Amino acid sequence: MNDMTLTKEQREARLEGMGCKRKRVEDIRFTQGRGNYVDDVKLPGMLHGDFVRSPHPHARIRSINKDAALKVPGVLAVLTADDLKGVNLAWMPTLAGDVQMVLADGKVLFQNQEVAFVVATDRYAADDGVNAVEVDYEPLPVLVDPFKSMDADAPVLREDLEGKMTGAHGPRKHHNHIFEWTVGDRDLTDAAFRKAEVTIKEMISYHRTHPSPLETCQSVCSFDKIKGELTIWGTFQAPHVIRTVVALISKIPEHKIHVIAPDIGGGFGNKVGAYPGYICSAVASIVTGRPVKWVEDRIENLTSTSFARDYHMTTEIAATKEGKVTGLRVHVLADHGAFDACADPSKWPAGFFNIVTGSYDFPTAHLAVDGVYTNKAPGGVAYRCSFRVTEAAYCIERGMDILAQKLGMDPAELRLKNFVRPEQFPYQSALGWEYDSGDYHTAMRKAMETVQYEDLRKEQAAKREAFRRGETREIMGVGISFFTEIVGAGPSKNCDILGIAMFDSCEIRLHPTGAGIARVGSKSQGQGHETTWAQIIATELGIPADDIMVEEGNTDTAPYGLGTYGSRSTPVAGAAIAMAARKIRAKAQMIAAYLLEVHEGDLEFDIDGFRVKGLPERFKSMKEICWAAYNSIPPGMEPGLEAVSYYDPPNMTYPFGAYICVMDIDVDTGVYKVRRFYALDDCGTRINPMIIEGQVHGGLTEAFAIAMGQEIRYDDNGNVVTGSLMDFFLPTAVETPHWETDFTVTPSPHHPIGAKGVGESPNVGGVPAFSNAVNDAFSFLGSTHIQMPHDFWRNWQAAKTLGALG
Amino acid sequence: MDMNGSERIEAPVEVVWRALNDAEILRQCIPGCERLDKASDTEMSATVVLKIGPVKARFEGAVELSNLDPPHSYTISGEGKGGLVGFAKGGADVSLTADGPQATILTYTVKADVGGKIAQLGSRLIDSTAKKLAAEFFSVFGEKAAGHALAATDAG
Numbered sequence: 012m013n014d015m016t017l018t019k020e021q022r023e024a025r026l027e028g029m030g031c032k033r034k035r036v037e038d039i040r041f042t043q044g045r046g047n048y049v050d051d052v053k054l055p056g057m058l059h060g061d062f063v064r065s066p067h068p069h070a071r072i073r074s075i076n077k078d079a080a081l082k083v084p085g086v087l088a089v090l091t092a093d094d095l096k097g098v099n100l101a102w103m104p105t106l107a108g109d110v111q112m113v114l115a116d117g118k119v120l121f122q123n124q125e126v127a128f129v130v131a132t133d134r135y136a137a138d139d140g141v142n143a144v145e146v147d148y149e150p151l152p153v154l155v156d157p158f159k160s161m162d163a164d165a166p167v168l169r170e171d172l173e174g175k176m177t178g179a180h181g182p183r184k185h186h187n188h189i190f191e192w193t194v195g196d197r198d199l200t201d202a203a204f205r206k207a208e209v210t211i212k213e214m215i216s217y218h219r220t221h222p223s224p225l226e227t228c229q230s231v232c233s234f235d236k237i238k239g240e241l242t243i244w245g246t247f248q249a250p251h252v253i254r255t256v257v258a259l260i261s262k263i264p265e266h267k268i269h270v271i272a273p274d275i276g277g278g279f280g281n282k283v284g285a286y287p288g289y290i291c292s293a294v295a296s297i298v299t300g301r302p303v304k305w306v307e308d309r310i311e312n313l314t315s316t317s318f319a320r321d322y323h324m325t326t327e328i329a330a331t332k333e334g335k336v337t338g339l340r341v342h343v344l345a346d347h348g349a350f351d352a353c354a355d356p357s358k359w360p361a362g363f364f365n366i367v368t369g370s371y372d373f374p375t376a377h378l379a380v381d382g383v384y385t386n387k388a389p390g391g392v393a394y395r396c397s398f399r400v401t402e403a404a405y406c407i408e409r410g411m412d413i414l415a416q417k418l419g420m421d422p423a424e425l426r427l428k429n430f431v432r433p434e435q436f437p438y439q440s441a442l443g444w445e446y447d448s449g450d451y452h453t454a455m456r457k458a459m460e461t462v463q464y465e466d467l468r469k470e471q472a473a474k475r476e477a478f479r480r481g482e483t484r485e486i487m488g489v490g491i492s493f494f495t496e497i498v499g500a501g502p503s504k505n506c507d508i509l510g511i512a513m514f515d516s517c518e519i520r521l522h523p524t525g526a527g528i529a530r531v532g533s534k535s536q537g538q539g540h541e542t543t544w545a546q547i548i549a550t551e552l553g554i555p556a557d558d559i560m561v562e563e564g565n566t567d568t569a570p571y572g573l574g575t576y577g578s579r580s581t582p583v584a585g586a587a588i589a590m591a592a593r594k595i596r597a598k599a600q601m602i603a604a605y606l607l608e609v610h611e612g613d614l615e616f617d618i619d620g621f622r623v624k625g626l627p628e629r630f631k632s633m634k635e636i637c638w639a640a641y642n643s644i645p646p647g648m649e650p651g652l653e654a655v656s657y658y659d660p661p662n663m664t665y666p667f668g669a670y671i672c673v674m675d676i677d678v679d680t681g682v683y684k685v686r687r688f689y690a691l692d693d694c695g696t697r698i699n700p701m702i703i704e705g706q707v708h709g710g711l712t713e714a715f716a717i718a719m720g721q722e723i724r725y726d727d728n729g730n731v732v733t734g735s736l737m738d739f740f741l742p743t744a745v746e747t748p749h750w751e752t753d754f755t756v757t758p759s760p761h762h763p764i765g766a767k768g769v770g771e772s773p774n775v776g777g778v779p780a781f782s783n784a785v786n787d788a789f790s791f792l793g794s795t796h797i798q799m800p801h802d803f804w805r806n807w808q809a810a811k812t813l814g815a816l817g
Numbered sequence: 818m819d820m821n822g823s824e825r826i827e828a829p830v831e832v833v834w835r836a837l838n839d840a841e842i843l844r845q846c847i848p849g850c851e852r853l854d855k856a857s858d859t860e861m862s863a864t865v866v867l868k869i870g871p872v873k874a875r876f877e878g879a880v881e882l883s884n885l886d887p888p889h890s891y892t893i894s895g896e897g898k899g900g901l902v903g904f905a906k907g908g909a910d911v912s913l914t915a916d917g918p919q920a921t922i923l924t925y926t927v928k929a930d931v932g933g934k935i936a937q938l939g940s941r942l943i944d945s946t947a948k949k950l951a952a953e954f955f956s957v958f959g960e961k962a963a964g965h966a967l968a969a970t971d972a973g
Binding site for chain 1: 900
């Protein structure tokens with residue numbers, strides 16, 4: 012047979028399986044303008060919807076007058092909360108167990124809240140209609156500062172919750188309180204602090220920001236009155252969940268709802284939730300009998316669909332004089348905005364923030380999180396991170412640096428002293444997680460050697476002396492971050508969304524000629540699933556990746572999956588793919604045994620087929636087996652070669668990494684330069700190193716943005732003052748530093764291919780590295796903590812406050 | 818946002834006070850004012866075109882005079898709705914002090930707030946724009962009031 016003329020290496024290379032830097036197959040269409048996004052969906056007779064939004068952050072609505080709007084040429088309908096009440100959709104459930112207004116019902120609770128939905132023959136007419144709707148508002152006192160939300164005289168935001176002192180996550184302490192969530196042993200932790208030789212305490216804020224994908228949130232809904240079927244094209248990171256939510260709230264039977272997520276231009280968490288635009292475009296389609304498109308503009312995206320972070324973390328660490336940590340105590344004030352639309356697994360009101368012990372062996376810890384309402388946009392999504400993991404990583408990584416400063420110890424040395432040791436894995440953390448695998452010391456030492464850490468510290472010491480002597484106005488910071496993530500949600504024992512366990516799925520069908528299709532429950536938004544999923548199958552089944560088509564995002568064809576966010580695709584869907592492939596391989600082995608007239612147990616899998624052990628010339632390739640599956644199957648066996656797998660992971664995965672940032676800051680202008688950024692990631696088995704590197708580059712760029720300037724900021728009156736890309740920092744090639752990437756490999760012991768997920772690591776690890784670099788630069792002038800984002804102006808302010816300006 | 822300022826006007830306090838209560842003079846002084854109609858001695862309705870950074874809008878609103886202490890001081894406040902663009906509201910405490918018989922020192926404290934899209938897009942320009950507009954109002958007012966005094970003298 013022909014294949015035998017090829018070497019082992021050639022056969023392996025031909026598959027382009029795991030470990031291969033395979034070029035992204037989706038880029039063929041993306042780079043030629045042939046992607047198919049929601050806004051490319053154009054249906055006959057399609058209408059366009061646009062929102063009337065509130066200029067007030069908190070106001071009662073006295074009246075809404077649609078008359079003038081309905082006279083605008085092209086305007087067909089104006090929907091308000093009163094109209095939606097007829098179909099019981101004025102409010103909708105959130106993923107966090109709260110309810111949210113679809114259209115303002117009696118009052119508005121944040122600026123740019125959706126008040127009315129204008130439907131017209133084109134977008135321009137819809138905009139004119141929006142302009143013509145007259146809304147009479149009675150402004151109410153505004154609550155912007157979360158620290159004032161539970162004051163006795165704080166305005167009542169959620170009148171609908173009046174008298175309800177129990178929420179989805181237990182008792183509420185105040186009319187603006189959402190939940191309190193506690194984990195850990197309070198008494199043991201308090202005792203550790205009482206006995207501690209050294210303690211630190213700092214309020215570390217992680218400011219509100221926004222995932223801001225290039226493509227905003229959008230949907231096209233088309234209701235077929237004859238068939239009673241609703242088809243929704245949308246920017247959905249989790250299409251199946253959207254289908255179930257629509258079925259639950261619309262009462263349309265789930266099999267008559269078709270959800271299609273076509274190509275998505277970035278999600279980063281922003282496209283997990285359900286938004287008023289989806290509901291309104293669906294209702295408008297049902298009302299008008301025509302397809303209705305809704306496309307957010309940039310300001311709407313930044314100011315109304317889900318924000319991220321807004322965590323204010325009072326962090327305390329107890330330690331010995333020698334720098335061994337003995338306890339961690341964290342209280343978080345979580346600003347959720349006007350509705351708790353946080354996108355977390357249902358039982359986790361603060362996500363997996365209890366990963367806050369990080370990479371360190373804390374004997375005891377206690378965590379309390381209070382969620383509160385304010386007059387800000389709702390949300391709380393995981394912006395390129397697993398649920399609240401980036402907040403946790405920032406909290407502990409900043410905390411460790413502050414402790415090192417107090418001890419007069421090098422922050423790298425402090426980390427090495429407290430890391431969970433390799434032999435402790437699987438490691439049980441004080442806040443309840445079981446870390447699957449890790450080798451932190453090796454990763455940290457490799458990072459330090461690569462950047463020549465000792466030399467950097469010597470240079471820094473010399474520069475500080477020169478600064479004191481007045482010879483330079485530049486200060487230097489070295490920022491270290493050693494993060495441990497928790498991704499791959501998640502095991503059905505502790506993770507669900509609206510009661511649906513967070514498994515994921517894959518269905519593989521191999522065709523007679525040896526090519527095939529894989530349909531997966533995840534949904535790529537740019538991650539390159541069409542490329543990497545085929546690589547897993549190539550290695551598992553010995554079929555070239557080029558011969559496997561990967562399809563996602565159509566709920567009619569893909570098996571039920573929970574979608575893509577929280578770095579769950581590789582840990583969960585990736586496992587389902589491997590397991591489905593293994594089911595096929597088991598059947599292929601039986602067919603091969605029949606063809607080769609041997610017992611199954613006499614065969615071994617060898618790259619791209621089965622071989623009789625000890626008889627290398629007796630071989631059946633997978634291509635031959637595929638053909639045989641459709642014509643010469645063993646007696647009693649069903650024809651065909653396909654399998655479905657639903658994978659319920661036994662545990663999360665715990666990727667980790669060591670990042671080091673070297674930064675120079677001019678104190679007189681606040682201008683910083685990132686001199687060097689080194690990122691070592693350990694995501695277990697590496698499927699496609701090129702894609703990993705691309706993910707790390709993208710994630711670091713977003714981390715850079717967040718740490719150094721990106722912010723959703725409100726003024727005291729509740730106006731969003733960073734509502735456009737003029738003020739909201741999205742770095743371009745001009746600002747973005749050069750990234751150095753590196754890796755170690757510590758496979759996950761419980762994952763079928765040992766992979767852990769990587770898409771979000773650079774955001775989780777990057778933010779503390781940047782912030783620690785800035786804080787490290789200023790520390791010798793007497794500061795312990797400077798809040799993010801560290802833009803030029805704030806750096807200059809810090810220098811001024813510290814008396815460093817001439 | 819708050820700002821303060823003062824103008825020396827070549828006119829007696831009584832004349833300046835009359836000008837402060839004259840809708841036509843106020844119309845000429847309010848930057849971008851297209852219309853100012855008197856509804857009563859203390860209430861007016863107005864149309865003002867306001868431009869902050871990239872946003873320009875026509876605001877329809879009401880102007881009210883309060884805390885009247887003739888001829889020494891009053892508060893002038895206004896509130897306008899600019900439709901999709903948002904809203905603006907502001908006020909000024911104005912007081913007059915004689916600087917000799919023929920001149921008046923007018924001092925003002927202005928408070929201004931904007932909301933909606935105009936605040937979202939023009940946030941970094943609001944303070945400087947508001948300062949510029951307030952200064953423009955009071956300097957034009959100074960000229961008009963002085964001119965008024967001159968005209969009154971000529972007529973006399």
